[in-house]
Amino acid sequence: MPQRPYIVGNWKMHGTRAMLSEARAIDRAAQRHMKVEVALAPPYTLIHPVHREAEQIGVGAQDCHHEDGGAHTGDISAAMVADAGAKFVILGHSERRQNHAESDEIVRAKAEAALSAGLRIILCCGESEETRAAGDAVAFVKEQLKASLPADHAVLTNGSANASERVTIAYEPIWAIGTGNTATVEDIAEMHGEIRALLIELFGEEEGPEIRILYGGSVKPENASQILSTAEVGGALVGGASLTADSLMGIALAA
Ligand code: PEP
Numbered sequence: 001m002p003q004r005p006y007i008v009g010n011w012k013m014h015g016t017r018a019m020l021s022e023a024r025a026i027d028r029a030a031q032r033h034m035k036v037e038v039a040l041a042p043p044y045t046l047i048h049p050v051h052r053e054a055e056q057i058g059v060g061a062q063d064c065h066h067e068d069g070g071a072h073t074g075d076i077s078a079a080m081v082a083d084a085g086a087k088f089v090i091l092g093h094s095e096r097r098q099n100h101a102e103s104d105e106i107v108r109a110k111a112e113a114a115l116s117a118g119l120r121i122i123l124c125c126g127e128s129e130e131t132r133a134a135g136d137a138v139a140f141v142k143e144q145l146k147a148s149l150p151a152d153h154a155v156l157t158n159g160s161a162n163a164s165e166r167v168t169i170a171y172e173p174i175w176a177i178g179t180g181n182t183a184t185v186e187d188i189a190e191m192h193g194e195i196r197a198l199l200i201e202l203f204g205e206e207e208g209p210e211i212r213i214l215y216g217g218s219v220k221p222e223n224a225s226q227i228l229s230t231a232e233v234g235g236a237l238v239g240g241a242s243l244t245a246d247s248l249m250g251i252a253l254a255a
Contacts (some may be wrong), residue, residue, distance in 0.1 A: 003037075003164070003210070003234065004036055004037045004229060005035075005036050005037065005210055005232055005234060005235045005252075006036075006037045006039070006157055006212050006214060006235030006236075006253055007037070007038050007235050007236055007238065007240045007252045007255060008038075008039045008040070008041065008122060008214065008235065008236070008237050008238065008242075009026070009035055009038075009039070009040045009041065009061070009238050009242025009243075009248050010041045010062060010090060010093070010237060010238065010239050010242060010248075011040065011042045011046075011062075011242060011243065012043075012095070012239060013040060013043060013064065014043070014243055015042050015043055015045075015046050015242050016035045016045075016046075016241075017035060017046070017049065017236065018208050019042075019046070019243075020046070020049055020050065020053065022243070022244055022245050023033070023042065023046070023050045023053065023054065023057075025245035026038065026040060026057060026245045026248055026249060027053065027056050027057045027096075029053045029245055029249040029252075030056040030249070030252070031055065031056045033054075033139045033211075033249070033252055033253065034152070035255075036138050036252045036253075036255045037235070037248075038056070038057045038058075038213050038248070038252055039057055039058035039059065039087075039088065039151050040054075040057055040058070040059055040060070040242070041059075041060040041061060041062045041088075041089075043062070043127060044061060044062075044076055044081070044084070044175055047059055047060075047061060047081060047084040047085055047086050047221060048084040048085050050085075050193070051085025051086070051129055052082065052085070053205075055161050057084055058087050058088060058240060059085055059087060060081075060087060060088035060089055060090065060119075060120075061081035061084075061086045061088075061089040061090070061098055061119075062089070062090050062093065062120070063076075063089065063090065063091065063093070063110070064076055064077060064078040064080075064089050064091075064110060064113065064117075064119075065077050065078070065083050065110070065113070065116055066106060066112070066113045068113065068114070072073040073206075074079055076236060077113070077219070078110075078114040078116070078117035078119055080118070081117075083117055086119060087119065087120060088121065088122060088168075089110075089114045089119035089120075089121055089124065089154045089183075090121075090122045090124065090146050090147075090170070090205075090237070091107055091111055091121050091123050091124065091174065091220070092104075092107035092110075092111075092123050092124045092125065092144075093124045093172075094124065094126055094172060094174045094177060095177075098174075099240055104144060104147035104148045104190075105147070106124070107150050108147065108149065108150055108151075109159060110152045111123060111148065111149065111150050111241065112152075115150065115155055115166055116155065116158065118158065118230075118246050119178075120165070120166050120167070120168065121166065121167055121168070122168045122169075122170050122180055122214070122237065123145070123148055123149060123167065123168070124158035124169075124170045124171075124172050124178075124216070124237070125139045125141050125144045125148065125168065125169065125170070125171060125172070125195075126141065126144075126171060126172040126174050126216075126217075127146045127173055127174065128174045128175065129130065129175035130132065132173065132175070134240070137173075137187075137191065138190070138194045141191060141194070141195065142194060142195070142198050143200060144154040145169065145195065146198070146202070147201070149167070153203075156203075162201045162206075162207050162210055163203050163210075163211060164207060164210035164211045164212065164218055166214045167196045167211055168211065168214060168234075169195060169199070169211060169212070169213045169214070170214040170215075170216050170237040171182065171188075171191055171192060171195060171214070171215055171216070172216035172217050172219050173187075174216075176217025176218050177214075177216065177217050177218070177239065178239055178240060179217075179218060180218050180220065181217075181218060182216075182217055182218045182219070182223055182227065183215075183217060185226060185230050186229070188215055188227065188230050188233060189230050189231050191230035192209060192213050192215070192230070192231065192233055193231065193232055195213050195232070196208070196209070196213065196232050197255045198213070199211050199213075200230035212234030212235060213232055213233065213234050214233070214234060214235045214237045215228075215230070215236055216222055216236060216237030216238065216239070218240075219236045219237075219241060219251060220230055220240075220241040220247060220253060221241070221250030221251055222252075223246055224236065224250070224251040224254035224255065226253040228254060228255045235255065236251060236255075238251055
């Protein structure tokens with residue numbers, strides 16, 4: 001059965017309690033547009049408040065540590081974000097990979113920890129401008145994904161029937177994030193097609209086609225309809241345009 005388009009807002013390091021009214025407005029609007037699955041990943045400090053008030057939208061975290069606990073000042077475990085009300089976690093975002101030197105190995109360990117804690121994961125991948133200019137984007141993204149996804153199928157499904165219930169992929173070309181530049185529809189279609197082929201290779205003919213592949217990188221209400229109607233695009237991971245209910249739901253309405 002085809003899944004609903006999935007629109008996920010990543011608030012990054014934006015938002016104090018004053019922004020809860022925006023989350024409430026997103027939740028109310030999502031109740032009126034059930035054809036689309038809407039979710040929000042606020043900063044850690046707002047996970048529980050948003051979870052407490054949200055009736056419709058899914059609430060997630062933007063990261064978690066790969067260990068269950070210990071002497072890691074300032075870090076948060078998968079179990080902790082789940083305890084706060086998160087149902088999913090975004091992992092391997094390029095801002096984490098760049099600003100916190102997260103390797104594929106670390107992202108994979110985080111994915112294993114998150115899945116074991118019962119969370120769904122949104123695993124990000126994407127190439128730099130230099131890699132695309134060199135013509136290596138597809139090979140790079142496929143390698144990055146293979147190295148970042150847990151290899152053990154039992155870990156990936158964690159008790160669910162199908163990996164698609166646990167795993168979502170987000171293709172986010174680094175040069176498109178927060179820049180106002182989006183990839184062309186042709187480039188998005190090519191990359192999503194390649195990612196789909198990889199997912200079928202890794203998960204088989206039954207599960208591979210079901211795993212949603214989101215596009216991320218300067219998605220806004222004005223370009224959402226074109227991007228979201230592209231082959232193999234199952235939704236969007238949205239940064240800047242997720243900060244207001246008007247713009248995030250403008251994207252959801254275009255799906
Ligand atoms: C993101 O950070 O995941 C993202 C896609 O950001 P933006 O929409 O602002 O480009």
